[in-house]
Amino acid sequence: MSGSPLSNHNGGDLFERLKAATASDWDAYVDHPFVRGLGDGTLPVESFRHYLAQDYLFLIQFARAYALAVFKGDTLAEMRQAASGVSAILDEMSLHVRLCEGWGLTAAELETVPEARATVAYTRYVIDTGLRGDLLDLQVALAPCVVGYAEIGATLAARPGALDAGNPYRDWIAEYAGEGYREVARRSRAALEASAAVRLSEARFDRLAGIFRQATRLEADFWQMGLTRAD
Structure with missing residues (x-):
């Protein structure tokens, strides 16, 4: 790791x-027309169904990304935190299946x-980022999804x-606005900040911002895929 750990002062x-470094891309993601359609109920039903099916596949790959985070962890605490992410996603799959059935x-x-x-x-970008980099790279790639959904x-x-x-x-809105998911996002964000405290240097920030930007853009593309029902 180059440089000294980054102070947050x-x-x-x-x-x-x-x-802040990716503000325009972030805004395009969290205020995408798909998201606005969820909020006012105007999103076409077929677009939502297409999104739900793809989100099921998405979650499978994100469970694998968290499994990779277990491998990338340098401490037992980091490994346990990542393992809890795997368990949470696998548990969520049964809930997601019931939502889809509805x-x-x-x-x-x-x-x-x-x-x-x-x-x-999107999912392979996240996994590839984790394979090529360290735990912090992977956590940054995951953050737009995990933390972003709570904000949305x-x-x-x-x-x-x-x-x-x-x-x-x-x-759907109540689920991601609820205390249960907010706690998931808080834990993920806390793990990101703990990892940054030991891995982040000022010289590294621009590269992490590039990872975050790309993941955020791919999140917006995922919404667009749902909206247009693209295959």
Whole structure:
């Protein structure tokens, strides 16, 4: 690791610095038309169903990314934190299957859905980043998804009518705005900051910002894939 560990004095924590460095890309992700459609209930149902099926495949690959984080951990605490991420995702899969069934997608159908190009591009980028780099590189690549969904959920939940019975996507919004998922995001963010405390140098920040930017853009592409139902 080049340089000395980065002090956060006057700079905020790493996640906020990464967001600030990639502000236009971050805004395009968290305020994508797909997201706005969830908030006001105007998202076409078929777009949401396409997204749900691809998100199932996405979660499988993210479980593998967290398994890689176990390998990349330098301490038992880091390995345990990453292992808890694997368990959380695998536990979430059963909940996701039930959500999909509520939208007419059976477990058997989910097993046969091919990965869309946007799904492959995003998930393999995250895994490749982890393979090539260290734990901090991987955590930065994961952060736009894990922490970003909590921000999106909270923002949507605060919009008038988003949680009303007339919005078909209110359960999705409530899930990511809820305390359970906020705690997942807080733990992930805390792990990122703990990792940065021992691995981050000022000279390294620009490269991490590049990882964060690319992952954020791929998140926006994932929304776009859902919106247009691209394969």
